[in-house]
Amino acid sequence: MGNYVVELKNVTKRFPGVVALRDMSLQIKPGEILGLIGENGAGKSTLIKILTGVHSADEGEMFINGVKQDIKTPSDAKNAGIACVYQELNIVKELSITDNIFINKYIHKKNSKFLDYKAMHKKAHEVMLSLGQDVDVTKPCANFGMGILQMVEIAKAVLIDAKLIIMDEPTSSLGEKEVKQLMKTVRSLKERGVSILFVSHKLEELFELCDRVTVMRDGEHITTDAIEDMDNDKLITAMVGRTLNNQYPKIEGKRGKEALRIENLNSTGVLHNISFTAYHGEILGIAGLVGAGRTETFQAIFGAFPVDGGHIYIKGKRVTIKSPKDAVKNRIALLTEDRKGQGLVLSQGIDTNLILANLSKFTKGLWLNKEKIKNNGDQAVDDLKIKTPGLTAITSQLSGGNQQKVVIGKWLNTDADIYLFDEPTRGIDVGAKVEVYNIMNDLVAKGKCVIMVSSELPEILGMSDRVIVMRGGKIMGEIDRHNEGFTQENIMKAAWGGRI
Ligand SMILES: Nc1ncnc2c1ncn2[C@@H]1O[C@H](COP(=O)(O)OP(=O)(O)OP(=O)(O)O)[C@@H](O)[C@H]1O
Numbered sequence: 345m346g347n348y349v350v351e352l353k354n355v356t357k358r359f360p361g362v363v364a365l366r367d368m369s370l371q372i373k374p375g376e377i378l379g380l381i382g383e384n385g386a387g388k389s390t391l392i393k394i395l396t397g398v399h400s401a402d403e404g405e406m407f408i409n410g411v412k413q414d415i416k417t418p419s420d421a422k423n424a425g426i427a428c429v430y431q432e433l434n435i436v437k438e439l440s441i442t443d444n445i446f447i448n449k450y451i452h453k454k455n456s457k458f459l460d461y462k463a464m465h466k467k468a469h470e471v472m473l474s475l476g477q478d479v480d481v482t483k484p485c486a487n488f489g490m491g492i493l494q495m496v497e498i499a500k501a502v503l504i505d506a507k508l509i510i511m512d513e514p515t516s517s518l519g520e521k522e523v524k525q526l527m528k529t530v531r532s533l534k535e536r537g538v539s540i541l542f543v544s545h546k547l548e549e550l551f552e553l554c555d556r557v558t559v560m561r562d563g564e565h566i567t568t569d570a571i572e573d574m575d576n577d578k579l580i581t582a583m584v585g586r587t588l589n590n591q592y593p594k595i596e597g598k599r600g601k602e603a604l605r606i607e608n609l610n611s612t613g614v615l616h617n618i619s620f621t622a623y624h625g626e627i628l629g630i631a632g633l634v635g636a637g638r639t640e641t642f643q644a645i646f647g648a649f650p651v652d653g654g655h656i657y658i659k660g661k662r663v664t665i666k667s668p669k670d671a672v673k674n675r676i677a678l679l680t681e682d683r684k685g686q687g688l689v690l691s692q693g694i695d696t697n698l699i700l701a702n703l704s705k706f707t708k709g710l711w712l713n714k715e716k717i718k719n720n721g722d723q724a725v726d727d728l729k730i731k732t733p734g735l736t737a738i739t740s741q742l743s744g745g746n747q748q749k750v751v752i753g754k755w756l757n758t759d760a761d762i763y764l765f766d767e768p769t770r771g772i773d774v775g776a777k778v779e780v781y782n783i784m785n786d787l788v789a790k791g792k793c794v795i796m797v798s799s800e801l802p803e804i805l806g807m808s809d810r811v812i813v814m815r816g817g818k819i820m821g822e823i824d825r826h827n828e829g830f831t832q833e834n835i836m837k838a839a840w841g842g843r844i
Pocket residue numbers: 359360362363364382383384385386387388389390391731732741742743744745746771
């Protein structure tokens with residue numbers, strides 16, 4: 345047996361109708377950063393759940409430092425030195441950083457039932473500092489942003505002396521600066537000998553950070569290689585099982601008439617005189633850093649964010665949009681960034697969820713038109729490559745990425761003219777991204793107007809006809825696809841406050 349911190353041997357895990365992991369083996373070396381990547385539904389979360397004692401394997405074995413383990417519960421895993429920082433953080437926002445860090449193992453004063461807050465604050469501050477965060481640990485977590493809260497989770501792992509810290513899509517809700525800080529912290533943990541399993545859909549992060557990378561597909565181990573032996577194409581091919589010729593299959597449409605015009609949209613302190621025009625038959629990209637006001641702009645157009653000035657015109661006519669209902673009436677669809685929070689009824693099947701945004705299209709009198717619902721579902725599963733044992737499968741049992749695809753499918757059912765896509769490909773795999781881009785192409789070909797907010801610059805450049813850049817609730821500039829200034833550098837410059 346090699347020198348591994350954690351080793352899985354021939355692990356199989358079945359759910360009704362699905363083999364989530366099939367004969368999966370994995371070795372993690374001491375002090376290495378191992379990347380883990382795979383399409384939505386490939387089995388990554390199931391693997392994490394086995395490592396952390398949330399699920400037990402049907403077959404297979406697990407070793408820690410060469411010693412066979414019998415991990416049955418999350419506390420077994422913790423005791424064995426395995427910790428996980430989940431995408432949805434496990435933080436009680438009302439409590440202080442110190443309380444969150446010590447929540448299950450408070451330090452008591454010597455021979456006393458009283459808690460020793462002095463000692464705990466000191467230790468908490470020390471650990472946070474070692475992670476690069478000089479913060480007031482006595483303050484409630486509600487006062488801090490995602491980047492720091494994630495560090496609180498990492499601090500918990502450090503305090504139990506974790507040998508392996510698993511990070512599940514850790515950068516998905518972080519801004520650029522926070523991502524940089526996280527990378528620094530991960531490297532410093534590695535230097536201290538901690539191993540990291542870094543699960544991500546973002547290839548560039550894996551290339552920047554990892555020593556080796558493991559690719560999974562359909563519940564199986566496909567390959568594990570040193571990162572320097574891998575490149576984009578090799579990773580994608582291993583992941584999707586075919587070569588993807590073009591990650592951004594842009595088809596340029598013919599720009600039609602004005603679809604949406606915004607004039608001097610204001611929301612005190614948040615949006616400042618936002619004005620732009622979007623046309624039928626084009627994709628307008630909105631770039632900017634986290635906090636630039638992009639999501640708020642979408643919500644304001646959709647009647648879901650308070651505005652105190654400005655006008656909205658649709659097809660040249662001024663309209664009043666005071667609620668999402670007004671927006672839908674004006675044939676605007678908004679695919680929000682927070683897809684889990686809005687709109688999926690997790691206890692219902694995929695077929696039902698897909699029709700929720702436009703029920704009337706699927707009813708006959710008072711009755712649901714079952715055939716239409718089935719055809720619609722089959723089409724969406726096919727178009728979006730939703731991985732599921734069946735159309736009626738309960739959405740709570742789908743992998744995270746596949747749940748997102750259901751939400752996208754739901755909004756595509758609305759027959760809108762104007763589609764506002766907020767971070768449309770967050771959390772979905774490279775293959776599925778291409779499907780979403782193809783759907784955008786189809787919408788544009790039908791003369792629809794697509795506006796996309798995205799933090800992924802390659803995606804913005806790859807798919808937009810025009811890009812506007814926002815910063816601090818203002819529009820900094822606009823660049824056309826056919827302009828030679830249509831580059832990542834120019835967009836970043838504007839996003840950081842420069843002029844295009
Ligand atoms: N509790 C469950 N009941 C039934 N099936 C499940 C359950 N959990 C996961 N599955 C199935 O197991 C398979 C693997 O899912 P898993 O969540 O591990 O994928 P993943 O690689 O994490 O995907 P994503 O990138 O979308 O998060 C999927 O087909 C999923 O539907």
